[in-house]
Amino acid sequence: MTRRALAASAAVTALALALTGCVAKTEPAQAIAVDITDDGCAVAVDTAPAGAVTFSLANHGSDVNEFEVLADDKLRIVGEKENVTPGQEVEFVAQLAPGTYYTACKFQQVGAPIGLAEFTVTGEASAVSTGEQELAEQAVVEYLAYVRSQVAELVPAVETFAAAYASGDDETARSLFAATRVPYERIEPTAEAFGDLDPKIDFREVDAVADGLEWTGFHRIEKDLWPPAAGDLNSDGQDALAGWAPSTPAERQALADGLVADVTELRDLVTADDFSVSLADISNGAIALLDEVAAGKITGEEDWWSGTDLSDFAANVQGAGVAFGAVRALAESTGDEGAALAADIDVQFDALEGALAEYGSLDAGFVDYATLTDADTKALSDQVNALAEPLSQLTHTVLGV
Secondary structure: OOOOOOOOOOOOOOOHHHHOOOOOOOOOOOOEEEEEEOOEEEEOOOEEEOEEEEEEEEEOOOOOEEEEEEOOOOOOEEEEEEEEOOOOEEEEEEEEOOEEEEEEEOHHHOOOOEEEEEEEEEOOOOOOOOOHHHHHHHHHHHHHHHHHHHHHHHHHHHHHHHHHHHOOOHHHHHHHHHHHHHHHHHOHHHHOOOOOHHHHHHOOHHHHHHHOOOOOOHHHHHHHHOOOOOOOEOOOOOEOOOOOOOOOHHHHHHHHHHHHHHHHHHHHHHOOOOOOOOHHHHHHHHHHHHHHHHHHHOOOOOOOOOOOHHHHHHHHHHHHHHHHHHHHHHHHHOOHHHHHHHHHHHHHHHHHHHHHHOOEEOOOEEOOHHHOOHHHHHHHHHHHHHHHHHHOOHHHHHHOO
C-alpha cells in the first residue's frame, strides 16, 4: 500500500441509463424468468440472442435482493437491478452483445454473489453504432457498480474476520486474512480518494511511523496474528519488537471495531448518491493498481508478517483488469491505434495472470511470499513492467489528450 490518492471527480451525466436497464427503443424478446431466494438465483435459461435481454425477476425470499449480470471475468457488472423487495416481481432489461456472461444475485445487497451461473449471448452485435459519449457513460456506470459491489463484499467479510481476531480465535483470523483483503485491494485507488480512510484501513507500520499516525487497520492486526520473534526485522530492516507489543484483549476489540467502522464508512461514501468517478479515474486507477504491485507486493513488503503478498498482488491485477475492461470499448472506438493498444494490454494481462497462476490462485490460496526465489520475483517483475508500458498509454487514448 502507498500514500497516493486518486481523486474522485464529478459525475458523468446520464448514469441512470444502464443502472435502470434502459436501452434503445426495440421490442424485447420473451422475458427470462429469474427465481430469487435468500440463497439462490435460478435463471430459467442460460442463453439468449444478442440485443435487449429482458429478465423477469421474482423475489421469493425474506429480504431485499439484487440481480446482476457480470462480464466473463465474473467481476465487472454490465447490468444490475437493485432493491428487489420480498414478493416483488419486476422486469429488468440489459443490452448484451454476443459473448459469455454470468448471472447472480446478492442477498440483502451485500456479500459475495449468490447462484453465479454462466449465461451465453449468441448471434451478432448490433449494427447500430455506439457513440463515444454513450461508451463513456457506460464505462462510468459499469465501474461504479463494480466498486459498490466490492465494498458490499468487503464489509461482511471484515466483520467476520474482525470478530475472530477480537475473540482470540487467531487460527480462524489467519485463515481469513488474505481473502478478506481481496475486495479492498481490487479498488484501492478509489478508497485512497477519501483522505485518512485508507491510512486507517491499510497503512503498514513504517508508513504510519513516517506520517506520525496511530497505526490501525489490517496490518496492525496482521502483526498480532503473526507476531515477530526476538531478532526479527520489519520491512525497513529495523527491530520488529521495538516500540511494539502484542495487543491486549481490549486493544484487540478496539482495533477490530475500528476496522469495521472504517470499511463501513467507505461503503457509505461510495454508495452515496453524489459519488461518482471520471474516465480518468477509471483508466488511471488501472495504472495505479499496477503501481501498487510494483511498489509493495512484488517486493514482499505489503504483508510482511503473513507472507500473503501474492493474494494482494492478484487482487490488484484483477482490479486493474476490470478498470481496463470498463474503458476498453472506448479505447477501441478511437481508431486502429486504440484497438491495437487494447489488444496489447489484453495479451500482457493474460501473461501476467498466467505467471501468477504458477504460485496459486485467489480461490485456492497462494504460496508464502518467502518461498519465492530472486528469479521468481524478477520474472514477475518483468511481466508487471511489460503490462505497465501499454497500460500507461490508456488514459491518453481514452481521453484523447
